[in-house]
Amino acid sequence: MRSARIRSRIFKVAAGVSAVSPLFVLLFLAIVLINDAWPAFRFQGFSFYSGITWNMGNMYANNTIIHNGVQGSPGATFGILPFIVGTLASSLIAIIIAVPISLLSAFALVYKVPPSLVKWISPIVELLAGIPSVVYGLWGILVLAPAIANLIGPWLSHLGHFIPYLAGPVGSGFGLLTSGIVLAVMIIPIITATSRDLLMQVPHLPIEGARALGMTSFESVRHVAMPLARRGIIGAVILGWGRALGETMAVLMVSGNAMNYLPANLYSPISTMASTIASLLDSAMTDYTMLSIHALALIAVTLLLISMITNLFARLLVQVGRRDIGTEV
Amino acid sequence: MNPQMNSSISDVVLPSMEINSQRRRLKSIALWGVSMASLLLVVLIVFDILFSVVSRGVPGLNWSVFTTQTSGIAGGLQNAILGTLMLIVISMVISAPLGILGGIYIALFADSRLAALVRFLSEVLAGVPSIVIGYFGYMVLVLQFKMGFSALAGSLSLAIITLPYIVRTTDASFRQIPSQYFEGAIALGLTPLMALRTVLMRLALPGVLTGLLLALSIALGETAPLIFTAGWSNFNPNLQLVKNPVAYLTYVVWTYLNEPYKAAHQLAYTAALLLVIIVLILHVLVRMLQRSSTKQA
Incomplete structure (x- = not known):
């Protein structure tokens, strides 16, 4: 019995140490990133966020320059505005496409589709969440990009006379719109599944009451059920947005990898912050002043901050949203 | 229920309630149609992704x-x-x-x-x-x-x-x-x-x-x-x-x-x-x- 107690004590200590491991990992991560990023911020200042030119400088030169006490290759300048715009624009397009489709799909799943069919359709939708991002990229290259270059793009560009940014040239199909649609498909399962779960928990009585008062069935869902689940749904949307902000591979494969250039229309090639880190790390390693590496670390810190804030906000809303439904019965 | 929500329902819904109900019923039916179409679209996308991978991958499988x-x-x-x-x-x-x-x-x-x-x-x-x-x-x-x-x-x-x-x-x-x-x-x-x-x-x-x-x-x-x-x-x-x-x-x-x-x-x-x-x-x-x-x- 004594040895059992000791074993139990040891187990508890081991479990306690494991429980704080995420804390240590995060701390380590933050320290390394901030430490790596700091010289780039000293070198470039806030023009890092407003400049549109990313130039690692002449790496073959033997006369390094020193700016604000930081050594860099001659001609080095780091502006990431195009990457920020690319990240925000592509994720915004993803949200604009994914939210209505996901919400309407969740409505249909909860209120219209017979349960025997839901049993099959729900897993199919959730399968989307498990597909590796390179497979999405593959689909984007093989199916979506040609469709946009030859079909959707030309059709949309006719609307360009009335709506800004929709006018051509449509280009190769690799760019902002394709990235946005691929991201939309990636976040649809997140928003659909969460909204469906929330709507299923909404009590029947308010909806039946609304029907009895003369609302049509869609009105009762739209104006009674959805407001009850509203905060949770907004949380799910932001969660999806966070996913879209940080997605790397799928975007890297279909974005067209533009540099030093702000998107001119919906079909322009872009780069996002995440895809830039992936595509430039190799060449940044050849910068012997290490400044390019520091600049990439600063992108990582920026991306980390943005996605952390959105994620936390979203989780909070989802939690509050669950509570809303629980208490307002 | 919180009071804020009640007011939002009356703000949003009541004006549209005054329109004749035939139109609202048709709108409801149409919107349910759009909902089903959205769900169908998502399912079709899943199948399209699977189909494009399977149809191209299988020939190389040996x-x-x-x-x-x-x-x-x-x-x-x-x-x-x-x-x-x-x-x-x-x-x-x-x-x-x-x-x-x-x-x-x-x-x-x-x-x-x-x-x-x-x-x-x-x-x-x-x-x-x-x-x-x-x-x-x-x-x-x-x-x-x-x-x-x-x-x-x-x-x-x-x-x-x-x-x-x-x-x-x-x-x-x-x-x-x-x-x-x-x-x-x-x-x-x-x-x-x-x-x-x-x-x-x-x-x-x-x-x-x-x-x-x-x-x-x-x-x-x-x-x-x-x-x-x-x-x-x-x-x-x-x-x-x-x-x-x-x-x-x-x-x-x-x-x-x-x-x-x-x-x-x-x-x-x-x-x-x-x-x-x-x-x-x-x-x-x-x-x-x-x-x-x-x-x-």
Whole structure:
């Protein structure tokens, strides 16, 4: 019995140490990133966020320059505005496409589709969440990009006379719109599944009451059920947005990898912050002043901050949203 | 109900109520039609993704894929399949014990403030974009700790990514068990560890396993954290865990699509097909586990 107690004590200590491991990992991560990023911020200042030119400088030169006490290759300048715009624009397009489709799909799943069919359709939708991002990229290259270059793009560009940014040239199909649609498909399962779960928990009585008062069935869902689940749904949307902000591979494969250039229309090639880190790390390693590496670390810190804030906000809303439904019965 | 919501309903709905009901009924029917169409669209996209991968991947599927290693732009995928397996196994060996123990601790032993903190930090860690983990792995594991491109550096990066998911699912599945079970076992004189092994573990097991399978499928599909930590190798992995790059399936899909050769493209399609097949199998297993756990409850 004594040895059992000791074993139990040891187990508890081991479990306690494991429980704080995420804390240590995060701390380590933050320290390394901030430490790596700091010289780039000293070198470039806030023009890092407003400049549109990313130039690692002449790496073959033997006369390094020193700016604000930081050594860099001659001609080095780091502006990431195009990457920020690319990240925000592509994720915004993803949200604009994914939210209505996901919400309407969740409505249909909860209120219209017979349960025997839901049993099959729900897993199919959730399968989307498990597909590796390179497979999405593959689909984007093989199916979506040609469709946009030859079909959707030309059709949309006719609307360009009335709506800004929709006018051509449509280009190769690799760019902002394709990235946005691929991201939309990636976040649809997140928003659909969460909204469906929330709507299923909404009590029947308010909806039946609304029907009895003369609302049509869609009105009762739209104006009674959805407001009850509203905060949770907004949380799910932001969660999806966070996913879209940080997605790397799928975007890297279909974005067209533009540099030093702000998107001119919906079909322009872009780069996002995440895809830039992936595509430039190799060449940044050849910068012997290490400044390019520091600049990439600063992108990582920026991306980390943005996605952390959105994620936390979203989780909070989802939690509050669950509570809303629980208490307002 | 909060008063704010009541006012929002009357603001939004009442004006439209005055329009004749025939029009509203038609609108309702139309909007339900659009809803069903949206759902159909999503299902069609899933099938289109599966179809484009299967139709292009199947022609390249033969025994030599499993028995030969990649050479240049052609050959088989044996090295990538074994490499993926190796990376997943090592990463799970690291993250599964940490995650399960940590999840158990915050569900059963930790005081509520520490538990809330760990839950919060796990959410933060889960939200870190995977390329940022990749950068971290490259700078710290590959360069600083001198592991080089290796199975260990890749697996550690994957472990960081999967850890928060395992903590979260373990925590959730232990918290679902009514606290009387644990308290009763302790009251009967069992140590916490014995109570866990004899009473709680059996009840939480389906949930914990579901979490592990989800973590597995995340690790399987990741590319960004591996490019700069695992590297790539044309040869089968061996037991040298550091300074020895390994191959993995997602790399093939990503890189070989950019090659201008048919054979390289075929290899990429086949690798994608293998990935999708494994994901499908994991998905079905998760479903079965979830069904068995809800039956128990």
